[in-house]
Amino acid sequence: MTRILLSEDEPVLARNIMRSLEGCAMHVTHAASARETETALRVGRFDLVLADVSLGDGDGIEVISAAGSRLGKTPVVVMTGQDSLYNRGRAESVPVAAFLAKPFALSRLRELVTALTTENGGPGTRTMRGPSVVMYSHDTIGLGHMRRNSSIARELVALVPGLSVLMLVGCPSGMIFEPHPGIDYVKLPSLTKLGRGAFQSGALRLDAATLRQMRSRIIDGVFEAFRPDLLLVDHEPGGVLDELLPVLEKRRRRERPCTILGLRDILDDPERVRDAWTANGTAQVIANSYDRVMIYGNEGFYPSATAYGLEAMLPGRVNYSGIVTTPGRARTRPAGKSPRAILVSGGGGRDAYPLIDTALSALATIPRRNRPAMTVVTGPLMDEELRIAASARAARLGVVCLDSVPDLASLLHAADLLITMTGYNSINEALAQGCPIITVPRLGPSAEQRIRAETLAARGLARHLCRETLTPESLARMMMAPPPVARTEGLSFDGARRAAALLALHLTRTRSRYEEEVTHAPTH
Structure with missing residues (x-):
């Protein structure tokens, strides 16, 4: 088991660091002062030392410097809330393996500790790295x-x-x-x-x-x-x-x-x-x-x-x-009402322009006083020429147009209806969020999206339009109709x-x- 010496005088931070590292199968010895650190370095052997600069009764860098030969090649990480060129210069003179300015993320510390304690030990040695x-x-x-x-x-x-x-x-x-x-x-x-x-x-x-x-x-x-x-x-x-x-x-x-x-x-x-x-x-x-x-x-x-x-x-x-x-909590949506917020997603976007263009045309056919708000996500793979055209048209209609989003689930949570093709991810993210769906399956090259759309419709999980019958008028009628409540009982979303x-x-x-x-x- 990896042995860590933690030299830190702030009790809450020390406790959080210990819990974080011990969760990674590391044994952590805590020294809460400069004196305790000196004692631990004198009697113990460690694979890595984490040392705060300000220890109340002394200076962490000075303690590490004084340990000298006892540390040998043991890597040292200096932590401080007093980040300055002076302290960084002192740390480099010891020298230390890394310098962490507080506050820092515990995940970052874990990655750093793991990297420093699993490096190869040199010629002729066999060290086990992580899986x-x-x-x-x-x-x-x-x-x-x-x-x-x-x-x-x-x-x-x-x-x-x-x-x-x-x-x-x-x-x-x-x-x-x-x-x-x-x-x-x-x-x-x-x-x-x-x-x-x-x-x-x-x-x-x-x-x-x-x-x-x-x-x-x-x-x-x-x-x-x-x-x-x-x-x-x-x-x-x-x-x-x-x-x-x-x-x-x-x-x-x-x-x-x-x-x-x-x-x-x-x-x-x-x-x-x-x-x-x-x-x-x-x-x-x-x-x-x-x-x-x-x-x-x-x-x-x-x-x-x-x-x-x-x-x-x-x-x-x-x-x-x-x-x-993506893990998330479904929103409760009122039944029997037309949607007030519509999300149109092109998935990756490579072949999504016809659907997005038709959705914008459908919105334009609805009288302004009845128009729902619309957000369009073109997808990062849409050709730039088409993306610019979709964005310009969306702006004229007062529609928010995004190239891509890191978290589709958050947009689905706020939407009353999703209009999309029938790709696995967009459809299932919407089902997990309880967001009603209108889907228009891709024509090819495989039959995957058509089969998915038909299966969804047969189970009452989504409404779908065939590409051959997709028009602004047919989509507008479906958009404004109160969507049925999808019954997802029996489906597991924690895959x-x-x-x-x-x-x-x-x-x-x-x-x-x-x-x-x-x-x-x-x-x-």
Whole structure:
């Protein structure tokens, strides 16, 4: 267990730091004064020292300096509420590993302590670093795969002390969500989906084969350097253009990492998926290269395991996690009234302009005295020319127009109605918030959105318009009609937490096997 000396004379701060670090399986010795710090350094051995500058009866930097040779190479972090060039200069002369100005976030302190206590010990030593996970999301049109992985990653780093999650993302905008301790990403060169199974380079003027080779080599380099204990792949079992197959083959030979396939509940027409998976070898990849399949949905909503033949590929190793959404509390909305606040969301935005343009036209057909307030989120992937056009038109109608938002749930909480396409994330965030939905499914290239819209409508969870019948007039009539109350009983919306719990279980098992290998491996 990592041994920490905390030299801090403020009782409340000391208690909070101790609780925070002890929650990460660290043993903390608290010294509340300069004298106690001197005594602790004289009789104890520590892996890291956290020292306040002002200790009431002395100066923390002077105490650390006097300890000299007893500290050896033990890293020291100086903390102070008196941040100045003078104190920073004194701290550097000791020297110290880091300087923290108060107030600081405890999460930042935990990350710093973890980093300083898990560095390699030098040639010939074997040090165990924290557990590691790679999450793969190829995203060529929207943001759904990356958004799901991001939600699960946040739950997972909160659940597993010292965990590092590295996300491999293909989204053209990179990792658009807010940074989080323990989570980072590698941006793969972008691909654009032309049709079912057809891709081209998204920005670089390269052919798809060259780009696939580049992406595959980046992925292989990440695995060689990062050596993850667990791989979570979203949606594409072999990766887009089969770019994951080399690392999956290495995994089969080396027995590491644990591999889990995460799938949204509805993929495409079931018969088409089963036939394609059999023909292109994907079914064999799932059966031979994955330890488990995790379905981000509820079996009562859509029977994915049987519809797509997953249970036959991995008998007894298919789980439903429930729907992956952002945690939040649903708002109580009055029944039988027309909406006064409408949110129009384009998801990623790549193909959302026709829906947004029609929604703005629908609003214009409603007399001003009856018009509801409207907010439009175009999505970060909308072409700039179209985004500018949508923004200008929205301004003329008094509509708030945003490019993207980090927290869609907060906008849904304030809205009386959501108008969107039928992507997994937007729809399920609205259901979790209890926000009524009008959905217009994407025409292709897969049937996923059409099947989702029909399933939602059949269960009374959303109203939908086909793209062929979408007009400003038809949408305006539906917009102004009092929405029915969606009945979400039987649907679980804590999929991120439940998925993280399952990953943590497999991570612990894989990590235990690896630690045993390292412990018994010969040193040279």
